[in-house]
Amino acid sequence: MRNPFPFLQALRAGLASALFAFALLCGAASPAAFADEQGASVQADGASAEADGEAGASGDGEGASGASSVDSDPSNKVDVTQRADSSFIYETDIAELSEQAELFDRQTVQVSGEAVGDIVAASDPDYRWVVIMSTEKSSYAEVTVYMTAKQAALIDTLGRYNRVGTILQVTGTFYEADPELEGAQNVRASSVSVLAPGRVEADEFDPLSFAGGAALLACGFALLFGFNYVRERQR
Template sequence: MRGVPLSVRGGGCAARGGWPVRVARLVLACALAATCALVPLTAFADDEGENRVNPQQRPDSSFIYDTSIDALGEADAYYDNQTVQVVGEVVGDNIRSGVSGRFRWITLAAVEKDSTSTVSVFMTAEQAAKIDTYGKYGTTGAKLQVRGTFHLVCPEHEGLTDLHADIVSVVEKGRHHEDVFDANELVPGAVLVAVGLALMGVFYFLRERQR
């Protein structure tokens, strides 16, 4: 090493020591690239894969939220086989469907646009058991919120327009209205009867005088 300048000797040492540094940098760069490649795959998936994103999944347009019973009465083909949700009073009777007794027919009614609209609802016996009162004279039926599939022409029930219930919730319980006797309501009738008797008496009196 005699006669070799110090700068050259130092540069040779740096050159010999530069290869490990370059290799370390290359390994680090590969590790960072692999980490970046794995992040998009693990960020949207858990261990069970329940939250995995499917970019090819199409949006679901088969749900119409809070449809009115009146709208179902005037429904066109757009509503057919759609999932709808309605609120109405249970009226009429609980009708058994089939011999098994597993299903029931009930009628939901709602007063809308100064008229009463109804829809037939097909539900299970367990769902119908939630109904405590059916509307009739002197009784307000239970108010239900029903979500299910609407059929404009049901293939299962001979083309009937109906709603097959999936979820049935009681919004308000039914109640009975007791008739209270009010004597004042009899006054107009009593007055008319008295006037009629008086006129009848006058008629007979006048007829007797003419004989």
């Protein structure tokens, strides 16, 4: 049967050809765009890698700079053969020196106490013997200190009745039996400092302290008068 509209068939064929040509153009353009995108991505990755490389180089440079800043003076190196040394000196109770003398023998000690008794001149005119007593109320422990005359001059008061002696802090070497001082047990002072000055404690008058004596005296007089009264009545 003959087509009554031949021009429609021709129009359809033209549209199909145009669509086919457009599809070919799009297919040809897509690989190029994809290639351009891939190239741009590679370039971006390359720039990032270069930036990272520069950052790494900068970090390495800083590390190298930090390494170069280490002191290379050989005198500042750690000596692994050096023995440990402690500069701390702990307070030692005077009673412990008497109870454990063998433990502290020839050891550096630090003691604190009240200067009591008298300052005695040693055989060496530049030295003095001073006795210091523990400040603990429950302890009467004492230790003899061998010190210089200049150190002994720091004592302004010696403890005795009605007086509190100068409180001293003495650092020195303790000897259970000092071979150079006739075997005396003492502390050879290397440093002496005053913790508190001495003072005089005057006794305060307390009337209540005489109350018991006054009461006994009154009872004695009362008994005496009573005895005399009874004896007179018996005559």
